[in-house]
Amino acid sequence: MNDFMLVRKNLFRKKLRAVLMIVSILTAFAIFGVLASFGQAFNAGQDVADADRLVVVNKINFTQPLPIAYFNRVRAISGVRQVTHFNWFGGYYQDPKNFLIVMAVEPTTYLELYGNDVDVSADAQQAFKRGRTAALVGEAMAKKWGLKVGDHVPISSNIFSQKNGSHTWDFDIVGVFTGKKPQIDTNFMVFQYDYFDETRSFGKDFIGWMALRTASPSLNDGVIKTIDQLFANSSYETATDTEKAFNKAFVAQFGNIALIVVLVVGAAFVTILMIVGNTMALSVRERTREIGVLKTLGFSGGRILRLVLGESILLALIGGLPGLGLAILFILLIRDSLTAILPHINIAPEIVLSGLGLMVALGVVTGLIPALGAMRLKIAAALGRG
Amino acid sequence: MRPLLLQVAAVTAMNIKSLSQRLWLSLSTIVAVALVVVVLLAFLAMGNGFKRTLASSGSPDVAVVLRGGSQSEVNSVVTRDQVRLVEEGPGVARSTDGKPLASAELYLVVDGVKRSSRTKANLPLRGIGKEGAAVRKGIRITEGRMFAPGSNEIVVGKALLREFEGFELGRMVTFGTSKWTIVGVFEADGSVFESEIWADLPVVQSLFRRENVFQTVRVRLAGPEALSGLKSYMETDPRLKLDVKSEIEYFADQASQTSDLIQKLGWPLAVAMAFGALAGALNTMYSSVAARAVEIATLRAIGFGGFPAFVGTLAESMMLAVIGGAIGALATFLIFDGLSASTLGASFTQVVFSFQLTPELAAEGIILALIVGLIGGLFPAVRAARMPIVAGLYG
Numbered sequence: 065m066n067d068f069m070l071v072r073k074n075l076f077r078k079k080l081r082a083v084l085m086i087v088s089i090l091t092a093f094a095i096f097g098v099l100a101s102f103g104q105a106f107n108a109g110q111d112v113a114d115a116d117r118l119v120v121v122n123k124i125n126f127t128q129p130l131p132i133a134y135f136n137r138v139r140a141i142s143g144v145r146q147v148t149h150f151n152w153f154g155g156y157y158q159d160p161k162n163f164l165i166v167m168a169v170e171p172t173t174y175l176e177l178y179g180n181d182v183d184v185s186a187d188a189q190q191a192f193k194r195g196r197t198a199a200l201v202g203e204a205m206a207k208k209w210g211l212k213v214g215d216h217v218p219i220s221s222n223i224f225s226q227k228n229g230s231h232t233w234d235f236d237i238v239g240v241f242t243g244k245k246p247q248i249d250t251n252f253m254v255f256q257y258d259y260f261d262e263t264r265s266f267g268k269d270f271i272g273w274m275a276l277r278t279a280s281p282s283l284n285d286g287v288i289k290t291i292d293q294l295f296a297n298s299s300y301e302t303a304t305d306t307e308k309a310f311n312k313a314f315v316a317q318f319g320n321i322a323l324i325v326v327l328v329v330g331a332a333f334v335t336i337l338m339i340v341g342n343t344m345a346l347s348v349r350e351r352t353r354e355i356g357v358l359k360t361l362g363f364s365g366g367r368i369l370r371l372v373l374g375e376s377i378l379l380a381l382i383g384g385l386p387g388l389g390l391a392i393l394f395i396l397l398i399r400d401s402l403t404a405i406l407p408h409i410n411i412a413p414e415i416v417l418s419g420l421g422l423m424v425a426l427g428v429v430t431g432l433i434p435a436l437g438a439m440r441l442k443i444a445a446a447l448g449r450g
Numbered sequence: 451m452r453p454l455l456l457q458v459a460a461v462t463a464m465n466i467k468s469l470s471q472r473l474w475l476s477l478s479t480i481v482a483v484a485l486v487v488v489v490l491l492a493f494l495a496m497g498n499g500f501k502r503t504l505a506s507s508g509s510p511d512v513a514v515v516l517r518g519g520s521q522s523e524v525n526s527v528v529t530r531d532q533v534r535l536v537e538e539g540p541g542v543a544r545s546t547d548g549k550p551l552a553s554a555e556l557y558l559v560v561d562g563v564k565r566s567s568r569t570k571a572n573l574p575l576r577g578i579g580k581e582g583a584a585v586r587k588g589i590r591i592t593e594g595r596m597f598a599p600g601s602n603e604i605v606v607g608k609a610l611l612r613e614f615e616g617f618e619l620g621r622m623v624t625f626g627t628s629k630w631t632i633v634g635v636f637e638a639d640g641s642v643f644e645s646e647i648w649a650d651l652p653v654v655q656s657l658f659r660r661e662n663v664f665q666t667v668r669v670r671l672a673g674p675e676a677l678s679g680l681k682s683y684m685e686t687d688p689r690l691k692l693d694v695k696s697e698i699e700y701f702a703d704q705a706s707q708t709s710d711l712i713q714k715l716g717w718p719l720a721v722a723m724a725f726g727a728l729a730g731a732l733n734t735m736y737s738s739v740a741a742r743a744v745e746i747a748t749l750r751a752i753g754f755g756g757f758p759a760f761v762g763t764l765a766e767s768m769m770l771a772v773i774g775g776a777i778g779a780l781a782t783f784l785i786f787d788g789l790s791a792s793t794l795g796a797s798f799t800q801v802v803f804s805f806q807l808t809p810e811l812a813a814e815g816i817i818l819a820l821i822v823g824l825i826g827g828l829f830p831a832v833r834a835a836r837m838p839i840v841a842g843l844y845g
Contacts, residue, residue, distance in 0.1 A: 081733055088729035091722050099719075124626040124658075125572060127524070127559040127798065160521050223525045229691075231519055266527070299659065301626050303561075313569035317800065319793045320566065327492075331485040332723055338478035339730035346475065346737065 089383025097391025188239025376431025487778025493716025747842025771823025
């Protein structure tokens, strides 16, 4: 009979009680796994942003336009390696509820700048540059709407209209691209800016924003200053920032998601700390006499301490591991229905690791006081009690 | 019947009097239930506060006219000719001097800095016509004055001032190259308009280079029933490819998405946490039954039935749950009720709202607590009722 067996027997001596503890620990860790993944997915935009990528938007707000002429002026700035521009289309498919992320881009510079993020076949790249109505669709969006190469799709805009009064543009899908990293969102579509600019009824020669890559992240600050100074006091002043900072500020607009996650997970953990802590104390108290017997048999105080702590840690692991497993399963199940809101959702290794850390911590915290009590217990007192 | 009731009362009293012997375990159940209720109610109060803010913004006798298919003001475009046609439409109320009570407006997004996160956020700048304040209900300037027509002055909503930096009365703000002076702060019955910045329409059009561009038209109707007349008038005129909705309907559509999402998050989280609390409650009650084994068996031996033991245990559990639920509801009220927050609304701008805990929501929280107490007490109560007398007496 080794110590592990003793730990196991002690833990399950009252089966129902052990099962109840396991269930409460399991729910807490399932909540932790799911919420931590949500929180991380919300911030994923910051993590995928390359350090040398900057965003140039109108200083009033990023929804205000910039003149197309700015594109070539930014391109000529030293330290700017590549630059491209975007125009938000406000797309939807048939019904305004079927919201789509669609942007008008300049094909050549777009493909250059985002070559690290998206994988577009050489044929698709050629077709995208050549075809006026050509569009590239991300894998996630193609999957969601059943789109494939060769499809001819009408997509409407809730902002723009064509010169003929229609709100719908026709596109030919010439390629479906995939993300080069798992965190890359592919739930969007890009099409030719020229086609857009020639056909729209207002806003001609304006763009939404620019994205650029500097020659090195160390040049970022200088480039940011140069661009904003170049357009200072003009009719369209710019605000340039790193893509990371821009994404961070955008996410913060929804509210303090991180704080909500911390508060809810905190509440779940306070609950199990109290329940498991009290129950461990109770169950060790009930075993006072046995601990006296073990000590009489020559078990040292340290060994008793390890037995009790081992029991509480084992309990935390037996509850926590399936809890995390449940969270992973849940995230996998809902992932497809969340592509529009949280495309990056995934249980990251860091979350699993911090979960494991929390399990050990929970075991130690709930077991320490009863374990110390058991260690210090005097044989005479233990055998005399109860 | 009477002896049975007396037995039930006696056993229940015993259960409750002996609570102090299981103080820590009972307390942990109370805290667990309280936390479940706090999580549920905080989410419900958040969703409700958001919904109330948007719901109180709409008036049934105001019509909002948007470009067909645009859904929100920020995406809409309306031409000058269309504005004129809408103003002349049937059912539009007129002021004493005979002018239509209509306000053609421009809705632009500008940057502000959120106090809580110190990051840039989208704020709505609304250029309103002369009748802009008159077509809305409950607009009241609380500090300073209304902007003077033709000047680059702005008035800001009370809620916007609370959540965002740099909009204090008398200060100057810059949007791009245009400079504006804040001359007033307004209230709007707690509606979403309190999250907005207002300025004179022609000035906004000129300083933002949107001459002759309009995005929406708001008109005051002669009455709510005048809406259908205006609708059919617009459907028959091919120049008016516009959507018209009552303002109340417009804001209800905008509220539903976000508040549904918040409430959809709250319930599953609370239910998951309730399972954890339930395990704790069951554990506490089984321990209670085990600790009172001798007592229960003794009572049975002197002629008490199983039913009083059942009720006593269930009552103890329900009492713990109700205390927990009440503490949770009270804590939510004290911590969260009235808390100001803001999020990105359907118009792609910040909507400032306050958490609002209503008695109905608090009742939902208490019901969840009672369910935990009921299930948590039921199984241990059955065990108490069925406990064999002889084994129990030996402890």
